[in-house]
Amino acid sequence: MPLGQVDRSSDRPAFHQIADQLRSAVMSNEIPAGGTVPSETQLMDHFGVARNTVRQALQVLKSEGLLVSEHGRGVFVRERPPVRRLAADRFARRHREQGKAAFVAETTAESQMPSVDQIRVSIDRPTADIRSRLDLNARERVVVRDRRYLADGKPVEKATSYIPASIGRGTKIAEPDSGPGGIYARIEELGHRLARFTEEIDVRMPSPAEAAALRLAAGVPVIHLVRVAYDESDRPVEVCDTVMAADAFQLTYTFPAL
Amino acid sequence: MPLGQVDRSSDRPAFHQIADQLRSAVMSNEIPAGGTVPSETQLMDHFGVARNTVRQALQVLKSEGLLVSEHGRGVFVRERPPVRRLAADRFARRHREQGKAAFVAETTAESQMPSVDQIRVSIDRPTADIRSRLDLNARERVVVRDRRYLADGKPVEKATSYIPASIGRGTKIAEPDSGPGGIYARIEELGHRLARFTEEIDVRMPSPAEAAALRLAAGVPVIHLVRVAYDESDRPVEVCDTVMAADAFQLTYTFPAL
DNA sequence: AAGTGGTCTAGACCACTCT
DNA sequence: GAGTGGTCTAGACCACTTT
Numbered sequence: 001m002p003l004g005q006v007d008r009s010s011d012r013p014a015f016h017q018i019a020d021q022l023r024s025a026v027m028s029n030e031i032p033a034g035g036t037v038p039s040e041t042q043l044m045d046h047f048g049v050a051r052n053t054v055r056q057a058l059q060v061l062k063s064e065g066l067l068v069s070e071h072g073r074g075v076f077v078r079e080r081p082p083v084r085r086l087a088a089d090r091f092a093r094r095h096r097e098q099g100k101a102a103f104v105a106e107t108t109a110e111s112q113m114p115s116v117d118q119i120r121v122s123i124d125r126p127t128a129d130i131r132s133r134l135d136l137n138a139r140e141r142v143v144v145r146d147r148r149y150l151a152d153g154k155p156v157e158k159a160t161s162y163i164p165a166s167i168g169r170g171t172k173i174a175e176p177d178s179g180p181g182g183i184y185a186r187i188e189e190l191g192h193r194l195a196r197f198t199e200e201i202d203v204r205m206p207s208p209a210e211a212a213a214l215r216l217a218a219g220v221p222v223i224h225l226v227r228v229a230y231d232e233s234d235r236p237v238e239v240c241d242t243v244m245a246a247d248a249f250q251l252t253y254t255f256p257a258l
Numbered sequence: 259m260p261l262g263q264v265d266r267s268s269d270r271p272a273f274h275q276i277a278d279q280l281r282s283a284v285m286s287n288e289i290p291a292g293g294t295v296p297s298e299t300q301l302m303d304h305f306g307v308a309r310n311t312v313r314q315a316l317q318v319l320k321s322e323g324l325l326v327s328e329h330g331r332g333v334f335v336r337e338r339p340p341v342r343r344l345a346a347d348r349f350a351r352r353h354r355e356q357g358k359a360a361f362v363a364e365t366t367a368e369s370q371m372p373s374v375d376q377i378r379v380s381i382d383r384p385t386a387d388i389r390s391r392l393d394l395n396a397r398e399r400v401v402v403r404d405r406r407y408l409a410d411g412k413p414v415e416k417a418t419s420y421i422p423a424s425i426g427r428g429t430k431i432a433e434p435d436s437g438p439g440g441i442y443a444r445i446e447e448l449g450h451r452l453a454r455f456t457e458e459i460d461v462r463m464p465s466p467a468e469a470a471a472l473r474l475a476a477g478v479p480v481i482h483l484v485r486v487a488y489d490e491s492d493r494p495v496e497v498c499d500t501v502m503a504a505d506a507f508q509l510t511y512t513f514p515a516l
Numbered sequence: 517a518a519g520t521g522g523t524c525t526a527g528a529c530c531a532c533t534c535t
Numbered sequence: 536g537a538g539t540g541g542t543c544t545a546g547a548c549c550a551c552t553t554t
Contacts, residue, residue: 013541013542013543014542014543015542015543023466039519039520039521040520040521041519041520049543049544050543050544050545050546051544051545051546052310052542052543052544052545053542053543053544055521055522056542056543058521059317063321063463063476063477064463064464064465064466065462065463069520069521069522070520070521070551070552071520071521071522071550071551071552072519072520072521072522072550072551072552072553073520073521073551073552073553074519074520074521074552075520075521088513088514088516089516091515091516092515092516093515093516094516194515195514195515196512196513196514196515197512197513197514197515198510198511198512199510199511199512199513200508200509200510201459201508201509201510201511202504202508203461203479203481203504203505203507204323204479204504204505205321205322205323205477205478205479206322207322208281208322218321219321219463220463221461221462221463221479221504223461229515246460246461246462246479247461247462249461250458250459250460251458251459252456252457252458252459253456253457253459253511253513254454254455254456254457254513255346255454255455255457255511255512255513256346256453256454256455257349257350257351257452257453257454257455257487258346258347258349258350258351258352271522271523271524272523272524273523273524297538297539297540298539298540299538299539307524307525308524308525308526308527309525309526309527310523310524310525310526311523311524311525313540313541314523314524316540327539327540327541328532328533328539328540329531329532329533329539329540329541330531330532330533330534330538330539330540330541331532331533331534331539331540332533332538332539332540333539333540
């Protein structure tokens, strides 16, 4: 992988030229995923620039999500986690009837090991947004279920579910372990047969708290997805607010032409 | 907006402490969107640190998408473009029958001015990926339609459509101006009544070329969406490969419980 | 101990915007 | 011309990993 030189007479700043050369080395797989980029010292010597200039170039590629650095070890080409393809059928009733929650269904479909941690359950007043999505009056409470999902031990998703207390209070929905098939199975057992879902998708960079919870590398965005589940009388029975590591997911939808 | 000081005895690096203080000033709206952050000189003086340390703090917030800098003017709290809410009904036949293409329908729904530029049309060999999505044999060609969409003059989306040449060649589909209702209207006139769409969504940071074409600020991800349109005999009749500025869109989907 | 990246300083010169 | 951010240098010390 022969890196060239920087053209000091060019208008393009040195650090951009260096970033460009490294980028194409990464993109062309001259440096494979998981491989190391030359050390900062080597890059300084090779290009004849100051250390800050090298670091500026590396910063560009980290922000693009191409490189990650590990203190004391080196700078590496970022490895992409296996992508999880999410389609509507992860919520299929047949999965619940087999005792599989949606996350288990989607995870085993990709041959990954699902797990859940940081489960917290409470009964609270809903925010105005949740109240309006669940069509609740001012006095009604909600069961709040907060948890983190991991695939093969790597955190990939933080989720918070809100279920009207009038449905969930005193049931397994309000317990940390909601039982086989997950909360949708419990909601259906309580007589609310699910009819449809809506999903609302926003994309942005993570807050520092989100980056920590999902152990995100620099340059990895998050998908903020809010799902509402409706029963057959078109009553909203659950809102699920999730933040996903964008590099770990691909979403697919099918819809009819109207 | 009283910024504090840095605690030099803390483990948390000075630039992180400065970034934290500026972040909460932005988040709490003490500095409103479009407002300016104190200049680098002012921040140096206030915190008693070197310029590079200030710039490191600002870099953090730019990567988070909170700040943008303008050479010679200052550093500003990023203004969010009006969000465009995309739902399945933007492809409704009634819009085509009124002569509105999907982008026009979604744009006017948000009271924005739609426009299109950088239109290029050609007939080419498809890549392996496109060939397989369109279910074509090795010799078939495709009409390639490339263009950029703008809302109120701001670029928000780059799109490339691929239509089998057996359908589009010699029609308005192969001309820069595809006529009222867009290419879906032309495809239906040619006897391929549309039945359904699939959309596949990936999220990542932009390449430098994408960032330039969409004039993206640092810290703004892109949504890569690939849509396939199927006619009533379930034949794929178009693939549309789009890259969208993530801060300009919200996607919504509805799907039945199965 | 040697090598790596992380933080920070103090200075320089340049390009751009505004008045 | 004054003020702003953009690029770059040369050095220092620290924290972490590996041998």
